[in-house]
Amino acid sequence: MGSSFPAHLEELMAGLRQLPGIGRRAAERVALALLERDAEELRRFGTLIAELPEKVTRCPECANLAEENGLCAVCKDASRDHSLLCVVETVSQLLAVEAGGSYRGRYLVLGGRISPLEGEDGSGLNFNLLERQLGTGRVKEVILALSSDVEGRATTAYLAEVLRNFPVKVSRPASGLPAGANLSYADGATIAAAFAGRIDVDKKDD
Numbered sequence: 001m002g003s004s005f006p007a008h009l010e011e012l013m014a015g016l017r018q019l020p021g022i023g024r025r026a027a028e029r030v031a032l033a034l035l036e037r038d039a040e041e042l043r044r045f046g047t048l049i050a051e052l053p054e055k056v057t058r059c060p061e062c063a064n065l066a067e068e069n070g071l072c073a074v075c076k077d078a079s080r081d082h083s084l085l086c087v088v089e090t091v092s093q094l095l096a097v098e099a100g101g102s103y104r105g106r107y108l109v110l111g112g113r114i115s116p117l118e119g120e121d122g123s124g125l126n127f128n129l130l131e132r133q134l135g136t137g138r139v140k141e142v143i144l145a146l147s148s149d150v151e152g153r154a155t156t157a158y159l160a161e162v163l164r165n166f167p168v169k170v171s172r173p174a175s176g177l178p179a180g181a182n183l184s185y186a187d188g189a190t191i192a193a194a195f196a197g198r199i200d201v202d203k204k205d206d
């Protein structure tokens with residue numbers, strides 16, 4: 001099954017295959033569809049992608065997506081409740097909580113979770129931002145809204161331990177969140193319900 005595509009196209013398809021949900025067939029379809037577009041449109045599209053790192057940055061307070069080094073929409077919103085801090089793993093989870101429409105506090109996007117089996121010890125996570133938020137003294141409750149899988153639970157347990165050193169109430173939603181990539185906006189209502197029935201985490205649950 002020798003390749004019959006020009007090398008540049010092969011390289012583009014290899015790049016597309018790195019994206020979630022794009023297998024070999026889909027990469028081929030997308031690459032061939034791009035070839036049908038006119039040169040100007042492709043250049044604009046290419047620029048949009050190339051400028052992502054400068055144009056879309058992380059909020060310096062919570063690591064949510066932001067524009068060009070500014071604060072994110074949540075942190076900019078003066079009506080958000082500073083006494084509530086919701087810790088999520090990913091921006092997708094933050095968006096799902098927002099889609100629920102009932103949470104009015106602020107966030108902290110950890111950027112992943114602890115996974116000892118995969119050698120993920122948490123050193124790449126935004127614990128420094130979390131400590132900074134706690135250091136303001138405004139946070140009264142931290143809601144650990146992490147995934148319900150093994151790594152998510154390990155991270156929740158770890159954070160609950162760390163948070164013992166701070167004068168804050170620690171809670172978690174009644175049910176855990178699905179892991180980042182599996183979230184859809186439809187989960188918003190479910191998540192809102194889980195938030196409404198959140199549970200204290202000051203005692204070990206098993």
Ligand SMILES: [Zn+2]
Nearest residue numbers: 059062072075
């Ligand atoms: Zn922010």
